Amino acid sequence: MNTRVADGSLKPPPPPPYRWAVLVVISLAMFGNYYVYDAVSPIADLLKEQLGFSDRNIGLLNAIYSFPNILMVLLGGIIIDRIGVKKATLLFGFLCFVGAAVTAATSSLAVMAAGRLVFGVGAESLIVSVTTAIAKWFKGRELSFAFGVNLTIARLGSFLALNSPTWARPAFESWQWPLLISVGFGTLCIVGPLIYWLLEDKAERDYDLGEAGETEKVVLADLFRFPKAYMYVVLLCVTFYSAIFPFQTFAVKFFIEAHGTSREFGGFLSSMITLFAMIFTPIFGYIVDRTGRRALFMMWGSLLLVPVYLMMAYTAVDLRVPMAMMGIAFSLVPAVMWPAVAYLVDENRLGTAYGFMTMIQNIGLFGFNLLIGWANDFAGASVENPDGYALGMWIFSVLGFLGFLFAWLLRRQETGPNAHGLETITIASSGREPGSLP
Numbered sequence: 001m002n003t004r005v006a007d008g009s010l011k012p013p014p015p016p017p018y019r020w021a022v023l024v025v026i027s028l029a030m031f032g033n034y035y036v037y038d039a040v041s042p043i044a045d046l047l048k049e050q051l052g053f054s055d056r057n058i059g060l061l062n063a064i065y066s067f068p069n070i071l072m073v074l075l076g077g078i079i080i081d082r083i084g085v086k087k088a089t090l091l092f093g094f095l096c097f098v099g100a101a102v103t104a105a106t107s108s109l110a111v112m113a114a115g116r117l118v119f120g121v122g123a124e125s126l127i128v129s130v131t132t133a134i135a136k137w138f139k140g141r142e143l144s145f146a147f148g149v150n151l152t153i154a155r156l157g158s159f160l161a162l163n164s165p166t167w168a169r170p171a172f173e174s175w176q177w178p179l180l181i182s183v184g185f186g187t188l189c190i191v192g193p194l195i196y197w198l199l200e201d202k203a204e205r206d207y208d209l210g211e212a213g214e215t216e217k218v219v220l221a222d223l224f225r226f227p228k229a230y231m232y233v234v235l236l237c238v239t240f241y242s243a244i245f246p247f248q249t250f251a252v253k254f255f256i257e258a259h260g261t262s263r264e265f266g267g268f269l270s271s272m273i274t275l276f277a278m279i280f281t282p283i284f285g286y287i288v289d290r291t292g293r294r295a296l297f298m299m300w301g302s303l304l305l306v307p308v309y310l311m312m313a314y315t316a317v318d319l320r321v322p323m324a325m326m327g328i329a330f331s332l333v334p335a336v337m338w339p340a341v342a343y344l345v346d347e348n349r350l351g352t353a354y355g356f357m358t359m360i361q362n363i364g365l366f367g368f369n370l371l372i373g374w375a376n377d378f379a380g381a382s383v384e385n386p387d388g389y390a391l392g393m394w395i396f397s398v399l400g401f402l403g404f405l406f407a408w409l410l411r412r413q414e415t416g417p418n419a420h421g422l423e424t425i426t427i428a429s430s431g432r433e434p435g436s437l438p
Contacts, residue, residue: 014207019137022203023146026130026196029093030154032188033123036100037065038161039182040116042267044253046175051107055250055381059373061103062249064113065120066366070359072121079125085136086197089129093189095122100186104179124358126189131354133196135342143342148285148335152278157185159278162252162271165263172263226353229420230344232410233337234357236298236403238364240333243305243399244273244326246368250376250392258386259312259319269323276327277334284335294336294343294422295411301332302407305400313393333403344420371395 014022040047040061047053079088099119103112130150138146164171164178171177248270255266288294308322338354345353372392375381381388414422 011207014137014203018199018203018207020149022137022196022199023134023149024153025192025199026089026133027150027153028188028192028195029089029096029126029190030130030150030192031157032093032185032192033096033126034154034157035161035185036096036119036157036182036189037062037123038158038248039100039164039179041248041250041252041270042162042165042263043172043175043178044250045256045263046172048253050175051109053109054373055253055376056370056373057109058253059246059249059369060109060113061116062246063366063369063373065116065123066362066369068117068121069124069362070366072125085129085133086193086200089126089133089196090190090193092122092126092129093193095119096126096189097183097186099123100179100183104176104183107175122189124362128354128358131338133200143289143339145282145285145289147339148282151281151334155274155278155281158274159271160185162248162267162274165252165267169264225349227344227418227420229410229413229422230341230353232406232413233340233344234360236302236333236406236410237337237357238360239399239403239406240302240305240329240337241361242364242368243309243396243403244330245365246372247309247396248273249369250372254312254381254389255319257381257383258389261319269319272320272323273327273330276324277331280328280331281335284332285339288336288339290426292422292424292426294340295407295414296423297336298333298340299404299407299411301329301336302400302403304329304332306397306404309393309396309400313390340422343422343425368395368399 040058044058047058048055079091083091096119099115099117099122102115102118105111105115134146134150135143160167161182164181168178168181171181251270252263252266255261255269256263261269284297288297304325308325311317311322312319341353341357372395375391375395376388379385379388379391381392411423414420
């Protein structure tokens with residue numbers, strides 16, 4: 001419905017090109033965010049050789065990113081609620097930039113960890129702010145596809161970071177220069193929100209943006225009213241991401257020491273996950289918007305993860321094969337999982353649902369980054385003992401199986417009498433065409 005303004009005229013809804021421009025601009029913040037996060041993995045062996053870091057130290061640099069977000073999603077939602085999405089996105093983007101700068105400033109493990117801590121405080125809340133904005137601009141339209149495009153732009157940051165040993169090869173003579181490059185990309189965490197602020201201000205004057213949605217804060221009492229299907233999605237989320245991101249923390253080092261690759265090729269292999277996701281996430285989102293079968297897609301995407309780690313640990317298969325399988329899984333599951341929450345939870349509790357889901361996800365990422373670092377050190381994983389990586393690969397494989405199990409339970413729930421429409425709702429069945437108003 002159009003909004004009537006003071007002179008009696010009606011404000012039109014924002015045209016599709018304007019909405020997509022907003023999506024691209026706010027996704028720039030995610031691009032910078034993702035680049036900074038993945039800047040550590042390509043220098044893992046340099047941190048070990050030049051600074052004497054152990055795998056537990058390296059795991060700590062990514063684990064500590066997740067630690068504040070176990071609580072920050074509780075506070076971040078309140079901040080978003082109090083100051084609004086525009087101001088909150090800029091605030092959290094600024095924290096991302098500061099955290100990147102502190103991480104690159106010194107070789108002290110304590111200071112680097114503090115920088116990653118500050119970065120983590122901003123990064124996950126920035127993602128929540130961006131998610132809130134996208135839901136505001138696209139709910140009832142091409143929501144899954146919009147999330148897919150957002151993730152593609154964001155993951156381009158990961159792709160560039162993981163391939164930085166190739167395009168920024170001279171910088172890898174030292175551990176510090178790659179991190180300084182990440183500071184440069186981290187400026188996008190500020191630039192994107194600034195431009196988004198201007199675009200939304202203009203839209204609020206010229207267009208009908210609909211009712212303001214609920215923000216991403218956790219209301220603990222609401223958790224007891226969420227359906228069982230939502231809890232299966234949360235469990236799938238924590239197991240799935242815990243099998244992906246902690247693996248990427250050590251992936252380049254693993255490829256170098258266990259398979260004898262160059263740093264450049266190891267970075268490319270790790271980036272294959274991101275490359276596939278950049279290409280296929282919006283495609284899968286587009287398909288799901290039109291076909292439904294969301295739980296089924298999540299089930300098969302999770303199943304792809306089960307064999308890939310053991311293939312890399314125990315076989316001589318071309319490493320591009322398991323990495324491509326991981327890439328397809330990483331395209332499919334997130335493209336379906338995050339938008340699926342909007343079908344399972346009432347709109348006025350959607351913020352609580354996303355906040356709780358993000359909180360549980362970060363508990364998993366914190367714990368498994370530390371666990372895999374410990375497992376590698378415990379088993380003596382190194383170039384002299386490549387078999388020492390097998391313990392970690394088994395942990396990841398078990399996580400893949402658990403993800404498949406939770407996705408299967410979700411599908412069983414959504415094909416029963418208490419289904420919420422994950423398997424049946426499409427753009428056509430909801431009575432809306434792409435771009436139409438809710």
